[in-house]
Amino acid sequence: MPDTYDVLIIGAGPGGYVTAIRAAQLGFKTAVVDREHLGGICLNWGCIPTKALLRSAEIFHYFQHPGDYGLTAEKVGFDVGAIVKRSRGVSGRLNGGVGMLLKKNKVDVIWGEAKVDSVAHGDQPGQVTVTGTTRAEAPKGAKGTGTYQAKHIIVATGARPRALPGIEPDKTQIWTYYEAMVPQTMPQSLLVMGSGAIGIEFASFYRTMGAEVTVVEVLPQILPVEDAEIAGLARKRFEKQGIKILTGAKVTKVEKGADSITATIEGGDGKSQRITAEKLISAVGVVGNIENLGLEKLGVKTDRGCVVTDGLGRTNVPGLYAIGDVAGPPMLAHKAEHEGVICIETIKGLHTHPMDKGKIPGCTYCQPQIASVGLTEAKAKEQGFAVKVGRFPFAGNGKAIALGEPDGLIKTVFDAKTGQLLGAHMVGAEVTELIQGYVVAMNLESTEEELMHTVFPHPTLSEMMHESVLDAYGKVIHT
Amino acid sequence: MPINVLMPALSPTMEKGNLAKWLKKEGDAVKSGDVLAEIETDKATMEVEAVDEGVLAKIVVPEGTADVPVNDLIALIAGEGEDPGTIQAPAAAGAKSPEAPKEGPKDAPKEPPKAETVRADGDAQMSYARSNEAPDAAKAVNPAAGQPSAPPASGGEGGRVFSSPLARRLAKMEGIDLSAIQGSGPHGRVIARDVTEAKAHGGAKAPAAPAQQAPAAEAAPAPKAAPPAAAAAPAQGMTTEQVKAMFEPGSYEEITLDGMRKTIAKRLVESKQTVPHFYLALDVELDALLALREQVNAGAGKDKDGKPAFKLSVNDFVIKALALALQRVPNANAVWAGDRVLKFKHSDVGVAVAIEGGLFTPVIRKAEQKTLSTISAEMKDLAGRARSRKLKPEEYSGGSTAVSNLGMFGIKNFQAVINPPHGTILAVGAGEARIVAKGGQPAVVQAMTVTLSVDHRVVDGALGAELLQAFKGLIENPMGMLV
Numbered sequence: 001m002p003d004t005y006d007v008l009i010i011g012a013g014p015g016g017y018v019t020a021i022r023a024a025q026l027g028f029k030t031a032v033v034d035r036e037h038l039g040g041i042c043l044n045w046g047c048i049p050t051k052a053l054l055r056s057a058e059i060f061h062y063f064q065h066p067g068d069y070g071l072t073a074e075k076v077g078f079d080v081g082a083i084v085k086r087s088r089g090v091s092g093r094l095n096g097g098v099g100m101l102l103k104k105n106k107v108d109v110i111w112g113e114a115k116v117d118s119v120a121h122g123d124q125p126g127q128v129t130v131t132g133t134t135r136a137e138a139p140k141g142a143k144g145t146g147t148y149q150a151k152h153i154i155v156a157t158g159a160r161p162r163a164l165p166g167i168e169p170d171k172t173q174i175w176t177y178y179e180a181m182v183p184q185t186m187p188q189s190l191l192v193m194g195s196g197a198i199g200i201e202f203a204s205f206y207r208t209m210g211a212e213v214t215v216v217e218v219l220p221q222i223l224p225v226e227d228a229e230i231a232g233l234a235r236k237r238f239e240k241q242g243i244k245i246l247t248g249a250k251v252t253k254v255e256k257g258a259d260s261i262t263a264t265i266e267g268g269d270g271k272s273q274r275i276t277a278e279k280l281i282s283a284v285g286v287v288g289n290i291e292n293l294g295l296e297k298l299g300v301k302t303d304r305g306c307v308v309t310d311g312l313g314r315t316n317v318p319g320l321y322a323i324g325d326v327a328g329p330p331m332l333a334h335k336a337e338h339e340g341v342i343c344i345e346t347i348k349g350l351h352t353h354p355m356d357k358g359k360i361p362g363c364t365y366c367q368p369q370i371a372s373v374g375l376t377e378a379k380a381k382e383q384g385f386a387v388k389v390g391r392f393p394f395a396g397n398g399k400a401i402a403l404g405e406p407d408g409l410i411k412t413v414f415d416a417k418t419g420q421l422l423g424a425h426m427v428g429a430e431v432t433e434l435i436q437g438y439v440v441a442m443n444l445e446s447t448e449e450e451l452m453h454t455v456f457p458h459p460t461l462s463e464m465m466h467e468s469v470l471d472a473y474g475k476v477i478h479t
Numbered sequence: 480m481p482i483n484v485l486m487p488a489l490s491p492t493m494e495k496g497n498l499a500k501w502l503k504k505e506g507d508a509v510k511s512g513d514v515l516a517e518i519e520t521d522k523a524t525m526e527v528e529a530v531d532e533g534v535l536a537k538i539v540v541p542e543g544t545a546d547v548p549v550n551d552l553i554a555l556i557a558g559e560g561e562d563p564g565t566i567q568a569p570a571a572a573g574a575k576s577p578e579a580p581k582e583g584p585k586d587a588p589k590e591p592p593k594a595e596t597v598r599a600d601g602d603a604q605m606s607y608a609r610s611n612e613a614p615d616a617a618k619a620v621n622p623a624a625g626q627p628s629a630p631p632a633s634g635g636e637g638g639r640v641f642s643s644p645l646a647r648r649l650a651k652m653e654g655i656d657l658s659a660i661q662g663s664g665p666h667g668r669v670i671a672r673d674v675t676e677a678k679a680h681g682g683a684k685a686p687a688a689p690a691q692q693a694p695a696a697e698a699a700p701a702p703k704a705a706p707p708a709a710a711a712a713p714a715q716g717m718t719t720e721q722v723k724a725m726f727e728p729g730s731y732e733e734i735t736l737d738g739m740r741k742t743i744a745k746r747l748v749e750s751k752q753t754v755p756h757f758y759l760a761l762d763v764e765l766d767a768l769l770a771l772r773e774q775v776n777a778g779a780g781k782d783k784d785g786k787p788a789f790k791l792s793v794n795d796f797v798i799k800a801l802a803l804a805l806q807r808v809p810n811a812n813a814v815w816a817g818d819r820v821l822k823f824k825h826s827d828v829g830v831a832v833a834i835e836g837g838l839f840t841p842v843i844r845k846a847e848q849k850t851l852s853t854i855s856a857e858m859k860d861l862a863g864r865a866r867s868r869k870l871k872p873e874e875y876s877g878g879s880t881a882v883s884n885l886g887m888f889g890i891k892n893f894q895a896v897i898n899p900p901h902g903t904i905l906a907v908g909a910g911e912a913r914i915v916a917k918g919g920q921p922a923v924v925q926a927m928t929v930t931l932s933v934d935h936r937v938v939d940g941a942l943g944a945e946l947l948q949a950f951k952g953l954i955e956n957p958m959g960m961l962v
Binding site: 027314346350418420446449 | 487488530550643644645646648649652670671718720723724727728729730
């Protein structure tokens with residue numbers, strides 16, 4: 001008799017393990033299957049280890065300009081191995097933490113590759129077969145291969161880097177984020193294909209560490225999902241740091257040499273150029289992991305590499321659910337976590353609502369940082385809103401000046417008719433920690449009035465959030 | 480560490496259960512899958528299986544205990560290497576378990592089933608993704624005596640309406656009364672979506688018009704006066720989530736309510752909850768009426784297209800007979816109006832017309848003065864326009880009674896729900912050949928059963944019977960209707 005669970009989750013990434021813990025809290029007998037690492041890409045090869053790398057780069061950057069703060073520092077240098085070791089150590093520590101959380105909540109961990117054989121039908125639970133994996137060793141206490149039964153099966157298998165034909169990653173010269181996260185030496189030169197969050201963060205890291213960096217973006221704007229004004233300001237800063245940026249440009253061919261690659265790049269103007277660099281990072285997006293799960297056989301509806309769900313995590317096949325990256329964009333850890341909780345609470349029969357994807361914040365941890373939530377100014381106008389836009393520059397904020405961070409902007413977009421905060425967009429120091437203030441305001445359906453009446457502490461960067469709102473209504477003080 | 484055995488939730492809506500019987504006693508070895516105890520809910524008796532192995536060390540909740548909340552500690556199992564003898568129930572858990580086996584669920588005040596998410600002692604059960612449960616207060620019965628249980632709108636009389644800033648501003652801009660809207664936000668807070676939905680349904684204008692301004696609009700598609708949020712939710716029923724939890728997801732299709740469905744739901748719940756119905760049934764013979772009908776129809780002139788000028792139905796006779804009966808028993812031609820009775824001069828008779836997705840009740844005015852052919856023609860016109868939803872509100876407002884005829888479906892008899900503010904409604908069954916005793920001999924007659932639903936506030940039993948007698952007399956001697 002195979003082990004039978006109420007809920008079996010495939011994938012222990014941020015979506016999967018959070019869902020598992022929530023399921024256990026709700027009284028479900030729960031198991032989570034993974035083939036490689038608890039915490040998924042986010043914790044092991046994504047969000048977290050890159051933040052560790054970028055922190056090293058940030059401190060290195062300060063060391064290079066000690067005079068700005070009245071300090072001296074000599075013989076400033078770095079040890080690539082130690083930087084990477086620290087980053088891996090951060091992931092390792094958190095990975096162990098996820099294991100402990102699952103154990104504490106009595107969630108079984110099953111190690112291997114999962115395939116859904118059947119879904120629950122009447123009293124008959126669904127069945128999942130787990131086969132062995134050579135990717136990583138099972139953590140202590142994990143169950144092994146075999147068949148398992150579950151009433152509810154949740155697919156949370158995440159996504160992987162998209163590969164462009166002819167420019168497939170080869171782990172040595174053409175990197176994905178996996179290799180870019182664990183360099184053995186600092187490359188002298190680097191070509192980054194794609195200017196989304198992943199591409200820009202690596203460009204920022206390697207540039208700070210001294211590499212010649214070129215970013216190629218096929219769209220006319222870097223950070224394509226961000227507000228054009230914010231992306232434009234960021235671009236100016238990157239270029240000032242020495243990052244070369246080509247927008248409206250496409251890598252059409254990559255030739256591999258002994259220690260370098262040479263890329264042919266067609267610009268939007270029809271002219272082509274060749275750029276030689278030591279490494280190329282392919283950061284042209286991610287695709288959902290929908291293969292080898294038995295989904296086709298079950299007739300699960302998919303669209304462009306993602307499982308189609310109803311907003312509460314339900315697929316077209318009863319008893320089978322999908323959450324996180326594999327259930328479609330935006331492919332963000334915090335979206336996956338929230339979606340997973342909605343899914344399991346729906347299974348429990350609690351009162352749930354589909355997530356409002358318009359209120360999911362996004363953060364990019366380059367220097368300067370970018371953070372945003374809601375509609376960009378252009379999108380708001382496109383949707384027919386008459387908008388009031390507020391702007392406040394870092395140069396007008398005491399704390400920013402004291403920090404030595406006078407570059408940046410906080411922009412707010414309001415519906416002129418109702419005063420609803422439609423979106424907020426920021427570039428500058430620490431903005432990734434500021435954005436949540438606006439996210440809360442949006443979720444509470446604040447209008448400009450509540451934001452104006454809110455007292456912001458002095459001296460903080462957050463005062464700029466207040467001033468940006470005041471500016472939208474012609475009441476700004478410090479500009 | 481001993482293993483805690485908790486009161487299981489045997490269904491998604493279960494909150495507590497009675498511990499009917501322990502099938503293991505302290506000291507018994509248990510293994511996974513063993514049945515430990517039987518739990519009784521209001522619906523069924525179910526078994527609690529052991530999930531872990533060990534020895535049943537301590538029974539915390541004795542058998543026969545009623546109303547044990549879900550997730551309360553009921554027993555402790557000693558794991559491997561533990562001495563079951565030394566295991567004690569934690570004091571807090573022991574104190575928490577209800578020591579009230581005498582107080583069975585029947586003695587307890589009947590309280591509406593609360594959603595799982597509002598359990599005070601079950602924080603883990605709260606949806607933190609988005610907890611949108613209305614607070615208990617919103618579900619409570621309107622304390623005003625004799626009033627219908629108030630639909631859970633967000634604001635009581637003079638009470639504070641919890642609402643988001645954006646919702647308040649939108650409501651102000653649209654001139655919508657916030658207190659008439661049921662909030663769908665956390666703890667019943669009115670959020671922007673609720674206001675835009677209220678606006679889309681074209682209602683909840685401030686100040687909301689009193690409900691009695693829209694009489695007999697049973698099937699009116701969302702009359703302006705009815706706050707739409709209120710219209711959607713008959714008070715005190717199970718919540719959407721509670722109902723959905725009873726069924727396997729995917730086994731049903733969800734159909735959103737249109738204005739007509741909401742109005743029907745609201746008005747008929749209101750009727751059943753506020754109108755003291757009683758029912759009077761009577762068999763009426765139809766032979767004379769059928770013979771007359773045949774004769775009259777055969778004698779109908781031709782119109783310019785060569786078709787008969789009219790073709791009377793049995794229902795046309797029923798309308799006319801009811802109208803005349805109300806004239807003969809004028810005290811029954813009345814409706815309840817809160818602190819008084821309105822007694823009418825003319826007989827305005829509503830007629831229920833089934834249409835795709837609902838029904839309308841257009842009213843034949845002064846039916847007592849109209850000829851059968853006029854009534855027939857009017858009905859044809861009204862029914863046709865009802866089916867294409869082209870009736871004007873004034874055409875389905877008013878009247879003191881209504882006719883609902885399901886005879887064409889072969890229904891023998893039924894009791895109709897009074898359509899407020901009507902005083903009565905006549906439910907008409909199928910005409911059929913019946914064997915009755917006539918002069919001590921069996922005889923075959925055509926007959927049908929009619930059932931009058933009566934609002935006892937306006938019409939008492941004897942008066943209702945008198946009305947029905949008058950009706951019977953007219954149907955059985957139909958010539959009286961021609962003059």
